[in-house]
Amino acid sequence: MEKRVRFKGLWLPLLLVMPQLLITAVFFFYPAGQAIWQSLFIPDPFGLSMRYVGLGNFEFLLSDPFYRASFVTTAVFSILVTLVSMGVALYLAVLADRLIKGSGTYRTLLIWPYAVAPAVAGVLWLFMFNTRVGVVTWYLGVLGYDWNHVLNQGEAMGLVVVASAWGRISYNFLFFLAGLQAIPRSVIEAAAIDGARFWTRFRTIVFPLLSPTTFFLLVVNIVYAFFETFGVIHTITSGGPQQATTILVYKVYADGFVGQDLGSSAAQSVILLVIVGILTIIQFKYIERRVHY
Amino acid sequence: MKRVLIAAALSTTALTATSAAAQTEIEFWHDKTGRLGELLKEQVATFNGMQSDYVVVESQKGNYSEVLNAGIAAFRAGEQPDILLVFEVGTATMMAAEGAIKPVYEVMAEAGADFDADGFIGAVKGYYTTNDGQMLSMPYNSSTPVLWVNRDKLQEAGINPDVDLSTWQNVGDVLDQLKAAGVDCPMTTAWQSWVHLENLSAYHDVPFATKENGFSGTDTELAFNGPVQVQHISTMGEWARDGKFIYAGRRNEGGANFRGGDCALFTESSAGYAGINAEAKFEFEVRPLPYWEGVDGAPMNTIIGGASLWVLAGQTDEEYKGVAEFLNFLSSPEIQAKWHQDTGYLPITSAAGDLTREQGFYDENPGTDIAVIQMTANQPTANSKGLRLGSFDQIRGIIDEELEAVWSGDKTAQAALDSAAERGNALLRRFEQATR
Structure with a gap:
């Protein structure tokens, strides 16, 4: 059942979308085109000379087992960040939705962390888990657990996931709460009268009706985990220990801005672009089918 | 730089504007913050105060990697500073950028400056000179x-x-x-x-x-x-x-x-x-x-770690003269000895080390000369003069x-x-x- 509205004329609609098209052209098509062009060269850092290497940069990257391993790291990291931030947010939103007294305060407090920049969030969590003076590390020590994310790869991954997901929970919470409140009470009450308990109601009515929100958040959170978690990784682990937390976007930075290897960095950006494009297509083609609007 | 001069001319009276225009401005980008930043500013202020032909303008551009990036980006845009502080691991990158740098020995020779590259401690100098002994960048802060x-x-x-x-x-x-x-x-x-x-x-x-x-x-x-x-x-x-x-x-x-x-x-x-x-x-x-x-x-x-001062290409002869004078000032025994004693960085010239000893600093602060001794104990070999990768x-x-x-x-x-x-x-x- 598709509803379509048709507008007459060509110029007015074109004029109306022009600002958006311009922005996309300047901030997306132009830099993306530059990245694709540069990925075909090995330039020297100062831009004094450029050597054409065709697909050499891609060959160099894809033949590197550490770069290929970074795909797995990125997948694990993105899935964990998305699951944790959406799962916790949904749980809190369901609780907040049922709250009658003090819900305003509760909501405000939950939304707060969203205002914290990723790099600052990274420093906060790093401080709590600092191997020497971290308060959480100290309590874990009392419990007999020796926390050391500086050498333990699993712990390092856990820490960057939690730090990245934390600020994101607020954002997801807002959307989930709005989604929950848009579900007609009558439907839920009818189910309750039919004898459906909370969990059954949630599974068969609330969650399916929430699916447009969940789908939207899924897309947005994966993009977030891919690109915007850079600040957290940079402040907490710098990609270590070994390469346990080197996600693709961090490697783009490290090779381009620390290593001055602009050809490889550009090629990596192109690869990232392709991956995110494919992911979004998959999401819209397959997952969206299960979404009830 | 022109913009700065115009801004200076606009913001001050006509009288001081003429005197500002008569001075050649030398831009110097570095990474030093905190105590080191203060000491660097002090060096610049001393230099600006003791002569009136040039004025050095220092600006802090982030950490080592960020300074190098800022310098590279500025060069690509044609807005590069005269002097860029680059950490030792960036040495090979700078050396390879032949069109982007002006070797220090050339700057000194063209300015006719009285500059003795042999006065520098061998292990420090070796890191920043070509195989035939020409100094490409001037050591600034070096430690071991x-x-x-x-x-x-x-x-x-x-x-x-x-x-x-x-x-x-x-x-x-x-x-x-x-x-x-x-x-x-x-x-x-x-x-x-x-x-x-x-x-x-x-x-x-x-x-x-x-x-x-x-x-x-x-x-x-x-x-x-x-x-x-x-x-x-x-x-x-x-x-x-x-x-x-x-x-x-x-x-x-x-x-x-x-x-x-x-x-x-x-x-x-x-x-x-x-x-x-x-x-x-x-x-x-x-x-x-x-x-x-x-x-x-x-x-x-x-061997050393630290940073050196690179002179970038594409500036006027007048500015290079000022750069030569400033670099010469920085490597003078008094300035170096003070820097060494305040920071724990090595004195980059033998004269600065001797001066520090004469001033009795090593006697009062035992152990502060160990780094110098360790660096200079032997004539560096092919394996110990540094790394250029x-x-x-x-x-x-x-x-x-x-x-x-x-x-x-x-x-x-x-x-x-x-x-x-x-x-x-x-x-x-x-x-x-x-x-x-």
């Missing part, structure tokens, strides 16, 4: 790794604080005793690759890379997976697993552990002096970096990763160093391609 000792910690553990720590064999015995006495952090380090691989190689006169550590060509290959390095890293790995060596992080995170009094021994740059002196609430001491007894040629000399910042990152695998017990020292060399070589080949 030493062993810092918490004497109180040794005493508490029932060890004579004057115990001989000159060799790693002796250090190993002391670590055993510290561990047996229940010390949680017998030893830690900062800058693991710099201290335990780069300096280790130079100190034991074994190559870090072929082609004289990259000095005689970009077709160099990493060679740090030799027996001396493997033995050292392997021993360190055992210490790490036994809890005798505590790894705190890739940069100088270990410094907090030492300054806080947790650790007994700490391998770190001589420039750690300012921080340790300010924060440590225990009796500390500087010792020379230990070496492995029985290795031929050891101890040779250690492209993409070196990334190679250090690779070494960090592989060493972490050794400390955690995931890899043997040989496997980790072999892997680091192989991965690093791939980057060296790319650098060779990019600069050919």
Whole structure:
């Protein structure tokens, strides 16, 4: 059942979308085109000379087992960040939705962390888990657990996931709460009268009706985990220990801005672009089918 | 720069504007913050105050990597500063950028400045000169790794604080005793690759890379997976697993552990002096970096870390004259001696070292000359005059990763160093391609 509205004329609609098209052209098509062009060269850092290497940069990257391993790291990291931030947010939103007294305060407090920049969030969590003076590390020590994310790869991954997901929970919470409140009470009450308990109601009515929100958040959170978690990784682990937390976007930075290897960095950006494009297509083609609007 | 002059002309009266226009402005970009930043500003102010032809304008552009990036971006936009501070690992990148830099020896010769490159300490100068002895950039802050000792910690553990720590064999015995006495952090380090691989190689006169550590060509290959390095890293790995060596992080995170009094021994740059002196609430001491007894040629000399001043291309002759004068001022014995005494960085000229000794600084602050002695003990060999490798910042990152695998017990020292060399070589080949 598709509803379509048709507008007459060509110029007015074109004029109306022009600002958006311009922005996309300047901030997306132009830099993306530059990245694709540069990925075909090995330039020297100062831009004094450029050597054409065709697909050499891609060959160099894809033949590197550490770069290929970074795909797995990125997948694990993105899935964990998305699951944790959406799962916790949904749980809190369901609780907040049922709250009658003090819900305003509760909501405000939950939304707060969203205002914290990723790099600052990274420093906060790093401080709590600092191997020497971290308060959480100290309590874990009392419990007999020796926390050391500086050498333990699993712990390092856990820490960057939690730090990245934390600020994101607020954002997801807002959307989930709005989604929950848009579900007609009558439907839920009818189910309750039919004898459906909370969990059954949630599974068969609330969650399916929430699916447009969940789908939207899924897309947005994966993009977030891919690109915007850079600040957290940079402040907490710098990609270590070994390469346990080197996600693709961090490697783009490290090779381009620390290593001055602009050809490889550009090629990596192109690869990232392709991956995110494919992911979004998959999401819209397959997952969206299960979404009830 | 024109814009600055116009702004100056607009914001001041016509009278002062003419005097401002008569002065040539020299732009100087650096990374120094905190106490070091203050000391640098003081140097600039002194220079600006003692002559009226030039005015040096310093600006802080972030950390080492960010300064280099800012300089590169500015060069691409045609807005480069006159002087750019570049850390030692960026040396090969700068040298390869022939059209972007103006070698210091040329700047000095053209300005007719009275400049004696031989006055610089050999191991410092060697890092920044061509194979035929021409100085390309001027050393600014240089340091070398030493062993810092918490004497109180040794005493508490029932060890004579004057115990001989000159060799790693002796250090190993002391670590055993510290561990047996229940010390949680017998030893830690900062800058693991710099201290335990780069300096280790130079100190034991074994190559870090072929082609004289990259000095005689970009077709160099990493060679740090030799027996001396493997033995050292392997021993360190055992210490790490036994809890005798505590790894705190890739940069100088270990410094907090030492300054806080947790650790007994700490391998770190001589420039750690300012921080340790300010924060440590225990009796500390500087010792020379230990070496492995029985290795031929050891101890040779250690090499430097730090940064040097590069003059960028594309400025007017007048500005280069000012640059020459400023660089000459910076390397004068008085300025250098003060910098050395305030920061723990090495005096970059022999004259500055002599002046410091005459002023009695070493007598009042025992141990502050150890770094200088360690650097200048021997005439540097092909293996110990420094490193000149492209993409070196990334190679250090690779070494960090592989060493972490050794400390955690995931890899043997040989496997980790072999892997680091192989991965690093791939980057060296790319650098060779990019600069050919």
